[in-house]
Amino acid sequence: MTRQLLVTSALPYANGPIHLGHLVEYIQTDIFVRYQRLRGHRVAYVCADDTHGTAIMIRAQKEGRSPEDLIADVASQHRRDFAAFGVSFDHYGSTNSASNLAVCTGIWKNLRARNLIVERKVDRLFDPVQKTFLADRFVVGDCPRCGTKDQYGDSCESCGSTYAATELKNPRSVHSGASPELRPSSQLFVRLEPLQPFLEEWTQRSGALQPEVANYLAGHFLDKPLQDWDVSRPAPYFGFEIPDAKGNFWYVWFDAPVGYIASTTDWCEKSGGSLDAWWKNPDCEIVHFLGKDITYFHTLFWPALLHVGGYQLPRRVQIHGFLRVNGEKMSKSKGTFVTAARYLEHLDPEWLRYYYASKLSDKIDDLDFQADEFVGKVNSDLVGRVVNLASRSARFVESTGLATHYPDDGGLFARGATAGEAIAAAYEACDFREAMRLVMTLADAANEYVERTAPWTIRKDPARADELRNVCTVVLNLFRQIVVYLQPVLPRLAERASGLFASPCDRWNSTTEPLIGCSIAKFEHMATRVEPERVKAMFVPEAAVPAPSASAPTPADANDALGKEPLAAQVSIEDFQKVDLRVAKIVAAEAVPEAKKLLRLTLSLGSGPTRNVFAGIKGAYEPERLVGRLVVMVANLAPRTMKFGVSEGMVVAAGTDGEVYLLSPDTGAKAGQRLH
């Protein structure tokens, strides 16, 4: 029976380049999609750029251009990267599209009709100079919990606490630097609690979710009243203005998943299909692939929107873990934050496809990229075992072609055909690791056959020409069977093999019927080996790489630190001089056991009493290794009483999102010296 599947990958945010972590998902989805096509099913694979929100807006501002201009640039870059890795979207759209606005509007109307939208007056910060309400990230001030300066209006990067923008101390507008005023604003919320029974049923009993996900939702959200979801943001905001609430925009997480539908709509338009035949067709299986970080958006809000909007719910939500590199989080400073473009400068995309396939399971486990394992898998599995089969047999039959009857192979080909069922089941379950393992056992068996029959010996005896041809017919058929099984993972290898046989490797069914009598093209290498040095070169930290040529178009690739932390309002030299920065020596350092992030530092300023300072750097520095080191401290910061004691100053460090880099003076600086 021919199935019909509508498959999506999560929409990448239009605020940065695609990197190896993204590619886990797109490659995983693409393998699934190609597998389904290989089986003869009808598949639509749609995706889009997620383009709205504050971060995009801020970045566009910093770069002095319109958000539309920015997202167009990033979109073309994303498309190029995906194409290079063979990700075979049927349509790649944008959430900033007419179709998306239309679908959002439709769902919104239904939410209104079901009385699921409530409006509440909330006091929000208002910029009296710009005469606009300020989104959370357009306000900076001191964290109400720990006092850290220059924190956004949603959460503190130092202590991790979250709060309302109105709680910030000494708040300022990012636009004008003015102190915002409190003004009542009407915010719109989606009420989720009335949908509780539906969500309970769908998450716990539909079978769409992996069991650990269902457990997570049951224990986290469904066991108590669901909170209303704040879906509006006041202008200015890059996004869609809410049609019946002028001056308010849909929060990016409202219109982002709707982009799946919009992109499907656009694809239907372009290909002559209709949404009724796809998303709204109960026989069409909708499958979402996404990372575990965005689980609840896709398993609570999104089904709620679909349900109310009158759209079919996903049949399956396939969630994967994060990519780590050599056991650690990806890190720019360690060079393990590798963009797609950077990978392509060094390595072949099919290698990564195979490597990921050999590691991916249907679990939510993180996937660890290990350089030496990568080299080993590619070189020994792909080249040594699979491609080598063709390479050690094809040349012998270039002139004669394959035998006209399939010879006795001791049941090898039949065994391979039977194994197809288990391989198919593994693909279907997204247990690609298992699929690769099974395929490799077939390759092992084929190599043993070559060893046993020793065609290089047969060849020496002209009287045994038929036997030589028979043996090679077997080996090449086993090779071809394997290549078809690997086609979802290695489409380019399959194409090259197709050229060898002058017969496409594009149908799963062809694995049950040996190819006979056909000619064999001149053998050419189908895959190259990885040189370990090239992998090593890819992981050289950016800073150590010679500056790229000036002609390279880099705007979209620019470091996004500014976007994450916009420049603060201008200050005078007098303002700056109020802050007394000093070189300080760490004379003692210890972890605060009860705290997640804090180290207790004892700092010397050369003379006078030492200072006790808490620093949120536990995750990045070993206390023992800090002792004796010089750092920069804010020496005249008002003491602050914290849970674990009084902090008498602050150690300055750079970094966002959990990265922390302490500053060190050059050699020769002495504790106590002031910074000017």
Place this chain on the structure above:
RNA sequence: GGCAGGAUAGCUCAGCUGGUUAGAGCGGCGGCUUCAUAAGCCGUAGGUCGCCGGUUCAAGUCCGGCUCCUGCUACCA
């Protein structure tokens, strides 16, 4: 803090509803081979299955407790 997941050979992982000497791939070691992109084949060594206790004729597999790792967390419980 809560929750979820994990902890099995040097590395990456299988081990379903408890049942004979715990498996695979890679890596290691020893041979063989030379058709092939120094590829391939054969053999071999490696594990007190995180720790403690319990249920059972029998536990990696079930139950309780603990330790460590990872992730998530809608002020959080």
